[in-house]
Amino acid sequence: MEAIYIILAGSLVAVSCGLVGSYLILRKMAMVADAISHAVLPGIVIAFFISGSRDSLPMLLGAGALGIITTFLIEFFHKKGNLQTDASIGVTFTWLFALGVILISTFAGKVDLDQDCVLYGEIAYVPIDLWITDTGTIMGPRVLYISGSVLLVVIAFIFIGYKELFLTTFDPSYAAIIGINTTLWHYLLMGAVSLTTVASFESVGAILVVALLIAPPATAYLLTEDFKKMLIFTCIIGIIVSVLGYYLASYIDGSIAGAMSTVAGLIFLVVFLFSPTQGVVFRNRRSKLSMTLNEEPI
Amino acid sequence: MEDFLYFFSFQDPNIRYVVVGSVLLAISAAIVGCFTFLKKRALIGDAVAHSVLPGVCLAFVVSGTKNPIYLIIGAFITGWLSLRFIDMIVRYSKLKEDTAIGLTLSVFFGLGILILTAIQHSGNANQSGLDQFLFGKAASLVGQDLIVFGSVSIILLLVVGLLFKELTLLAFDEQFGKAIGMPVKGLELVLTTLTVLAVVTGIQAVGVVLMAAMLITPAAAARFWTDKLTTMVFLAALFGAISGVSGAYISFVAPAMPTGPWIVLVISFIAMSSFFIAPRKGILYKQFQQRKYQKQILEENILKAFFHLGEADEQYYGHRKISDLISQRRFVMGRLKGGLQKLVRSGFLKQDREGWVLTEEGKNKGQRIVKLHRLWELYLTEYLRIAPDHVHDEAETIEHIITPEIEARLEKKLNYPSVDPHNETIPYR
Numbered sequence: 001m002e003a004i005y006i007i008l009a010g011s012l013v014a015v016s017c018g019l020v021g022s023y024l025i026l027r028k029m030a031m032v033a034d035a036i037s038h039a040v041l042p043g044i045v046i047a048f049f050i051s052g053s054r055d056s057l058p059m060l061l062g063a064g065a066l067g068i069i070t071t072f073l074i075e076f077f078h079k080k081g082n083l084q085t086d087a088s089i090g091v092t093f094t095w096l097f098a099l100g101v102i103l104i105s106t107f108a109g110k111v112d113l114d115q116d117c118v119l120y121g122e123i124a125y126v127p128i129d130l131w132i133t134d135t136g137t138i139m140g141p142r143v144l145y146i147s148g149s150v151l152l153v154v155i156a157f158i159f160i161g162y163k164e165l166f167l168t169t170f171d172p173s174y175a176a177i178i179g180i181n182t183t184l185w186h187y188l189l190m191g192a193v194s195l196t197t198v199a200s201f202e203s204v205g206a207i208l209v210v211a212l213l214i215a216p217p218a219t220a221y222l223l224t225e226d227f228k229k230m231l232i233f234t235c236i237i238g239i240i241v242s243v244l245g246y247y248l249a250s251y252i253d254g255s256i257a258g259a260m261s262t263v264a265g266l267i268f269l270v271v272f273l274f275s276p277t278q279g280v281v282f283r284n285r286r287s288k289l290s291m292t293l294n295e296e297p298i
Numbered sequence: 299m300e301d302f303l304y305f306f307s308f309q310d311p312n313i314r315y316v317v318v319g320s321v322l323l324a325i326s327a328a329i330v331g332c333f334t335f336l337k338k339r340a341l342i343g344d345a346v347a348h349s350v351l352p353g354v355c356l357a358f359v360v361s362g363t364k365n366p367i368y369l370i371i372g373a374f375i376t377g378w379l380s381l382r383f384i385d386m387i388v389r390y391s392k393l394k395e396d397t398a399i400g401l402t403l404s405v406f407f408g409l410g411i412l413i414l415t416a417i418q419h420s421g422n423a424n425q426s427g428l429d430q431f432l433f434g435k436a437a438s439l440v441g442q443d444l445i446v447f448g449s450v451s452i453i454l455l456l457v458v459g460l461l462f463k464e465l466t467l468l469a470f471d472e473q474f475g476k477a478i479g480m481p482v483k484g485l486e487l488v489l490t491t492l493t494v495l496a497v498v499t500g501i502q503a504v505g506v507v508l509m510a511a512m513l514i515t516p517a518a519a520a521r522f523w524t525d526k527l528t529t530m531v532f533l534a535a536l537f538g539a540i541s542g543v544s545g546a547y548i549s550f551v552a553p554a555m556p557t558g559p560w561i562v563l564v565i566s567f568i569a570m571s572s573f574f575i576a577p578r579k580g581i582l583y584k585q586f587q588q589r590k591y592q593k594q595i596l597e598e599n600i601l602k603a604f605f606h607l608g609e610a611d612e613q614y615y616g617h618r619k620i621s622d623l624i625s626q627r628r629f630v631m632g633r634l635k636g637g638l639q640k641l642v643r644s645g646f647l648k649q650d651r652e653g654w655v656l657t658e659e660g661k662n663k664g665q666r667i668v669k670l671h672r673l674w675e676l677y678l679t680e681y682l683r684i685a686p687d688h689v690h691d692e693a694e695t696i697e698h699i700i701t702p703e704i705e706a707r708l709e710k711k712l713n714y715p716s717v718d719p720h721n722e723t724i725p726y727r
Contacts, residue, residue: 025393025394025397028394028396028397029396030394030396030397030399030400030401031341031396031399031400033400034344034400034403034404077573080581080584081522081573081579081580081581082579083518083521083573084335084338084340086338086339086340086341087335087340087514087517087518088518089341090340090341090343090344090510090511090514090515090518091511091514091515091518091566091569094508094510094511094514094515094562094566095511095515095562095563095566095570097507097508097559098508098511098558098559098560098562098563098566099559099563101433101507101508101556101558101559102555102559102560102563105554105555105556105559115432115433115556119411119432119507120411120415207348207404207407207408207507208404208407208408208411210400210403210404211401211404211405211407211408213400214397214400214401214404215401215404215405218393218397218401221392221393222391222392222393248412249412252412252416253415253416253419253420254411254412254413254414254415254416254419255411255412255414255415257408257411258408258409258410258411258412258413258414258415259408259412260408261404261405261407261408261409261411261412262405262408262409262412264405264408265401265405265406265408265409268401268405272387272390272391278391278392280390280391283390
């Protein structure tokens with residue numbers, strides 16, 4: 001039962017991350033996601049400290065606020081200070097993350113949060129951390145409810161805004177012409193990123209959530225040209241990552257989140273090498289084939 | 299305070315070691331960072347920094363000790379591999395560089411965490427302290443570690459010193475380098491290796507998670523103060539050194555604190571301040587300049603309005619009221635009043651009960667602006683063949699910028715014309 005709870009939690013997190021991540025990698029915003037996932041840390045710690053609990057709402061508010069501040073600061077240094085984008089990202093998220101770690105060390109003992117949790121989460125504790133109602137009924141693991149509802153929100157978001165997200169991702173200028181507010185959808189997507197990051201934070205930590213945001217969609221992207229199929233493949237890969245990650249971690253007795261990112265990386269590597277349309281191996285063979293064809297006299 | 303004095307008197311040899319070590323590694327990261335920054339590959343440093351973790355852990359598993367030499371070799375191998383992976387992904391697939399960086403750094407880091415936690419759970423007594431590589435602990439930088447990490451930094455500084463010219467060329471104009479027969483591929487390999495080395499030396503004091511900041515932030519800060527590469531490298535090294543010393547100090551007064559985040563906060567503080575206050579490039583300086591120009595433009599527009607009113611009733615020294623000026627041009631009331639006051643103070647206007655009057659200086663200045671405006675309109679129609687009804691807006695901005703030299707050339711080129719394209723007289727003095 002324990003294994004099922006953990007795998008289920010991992011799958012829920014991996015699927016919502018992957019769905020949001022699909023849009024991010026197509027919009028060339030992978031590193032912005034990396035920045036946000038690091039930079040929400042001080043917001044989460046402060047929310048922890050003020051509310052004194054792991055209630056999701058204060059955490060969400062804290063992280064959301066920091067997510068907005070991060071995107072704002074990156075833009076601000078880039079536009080007003082003429083700092084190149086990559087450096088602007090690098091400077092902004094590192095100091096916010098540093099601030100978060102320092103806050104954790106300062107409040108150590110006062111908040112139920114430590115550096116390990118930040119780095120690789122506590123998905124192993126999912127089965128222990130139960131949601132018990134005031135009347136004493138045990139409703140099952142709390143994390144399942146949180147990540148489950150976040151996944152529902154993400155799916156609803158993509159379902160409702162599919163056309164808008166699709167167009168603003170692939171052809172922003174056309175989207176603007178037919179009257180879609182590209183800035184609004186940009187910020188809605190950033191909001192979705194912050195939401196999934198916060199929800200995944202407890203389970204897989206701030207850094208490894210990046211692996212779940214990027215690796216499954218990047219793998220799916222190499223398997224298909226069709227965006228809808230890419231979303232479906234991403235979900236399937238997310239679930240495989242969660243299952244295999246759990247068994248790898250229990251086999252070598254290590255962090256489950258670490259194992260999940262490792263598996264995600266391995267799956268990517270396999271697809272990168274052997275994808276039927278994009279893989280390095282087949283591509284080499286194809287280009288050799290076309291070379292021999294070209295050499296024939298016309 | 300006592301701690302402070304004790305620390306900065308450097309009596310304790312341990313403190314000396316720690317300070318020297320932190321400064322050396324901060325300097326080497328900052329210097330290498332300048333080149334990656336200028337090549338616009340700043341985030342590569344982030345990828346390498348995260349990717350050395352599995353190497354460090356594997357080296358520990360294989361060697362069974364925390365001997366810094368093994369750890370450095372392990373870190374070097376995975377750090378370098380990660381860069382190869384990023385290049386491979388970008389070259390052989392349709393994925394973009396940012397995805398490749400994010401993917402590689404998170405997967406390598408995840409692998410590192412997996413091995414690290416496995417080591418921790420294995421109950422190996424030697425392993426304690428391995429997790430300090432995550433967020434750094436400058437105080438643990440003593441004895442053998444210092445010698446190893448210190449020599450790596452010195453080698454790194456020597457290489458940069460010897461190849462300074464070549465690396466500069468690589469950062470600014472790779473194509474030119476290729477054209478004059480420089481081994482650009484080889485140099486890129488050197489820069490990659492240097493980046494990995496800089497990260498490797500920093501892991502003990504700063505930790506892998508935040509090492510990226512030591513590469514990016516000093517360079518970004520230094521860039522705001524200068525346009526000259528040597529000065530930039532020197533400044534970045536200085537900023538790095540300051541943060542290194544503060545990191546060592548914090549590690550001394552608060553042993554429970556990880557040093558990496560503090561070093562990063564100090565260097566980020568320096569960088570943020572630079573972004574705002576640096577002369578010429580700083581955000582505040584730019585805003586100040588912009589205000590100054592806006593004021594100058596407003597004042598010149600007011601004088602111009604006076605001159606136009608004078609042209610209309612041929613009384614250049616007539617009294618004008620605010621309503622007259624506003625009928626001439628849409629001024630914002632508050633700003634108009636401020637501008638008028640300022641012009642009175644600088645002697646271009648006089649104020650009495652009936653209103654404002656131009657002084658001779660004021661009239662001349664207004665006249666010059668009107669002249670420039672009309673000369674430019676004529677220039678645009680004559681030389682650029684722009685229709686006369688399209689030239690006003692252009693002239694409206696350029697009239698505040700034209701210098702006396704350009705003015706003289708315009709007059710000469712247009713042969714001292716008497717009217718502009720709208721048949722208005724060009725007022726010469």
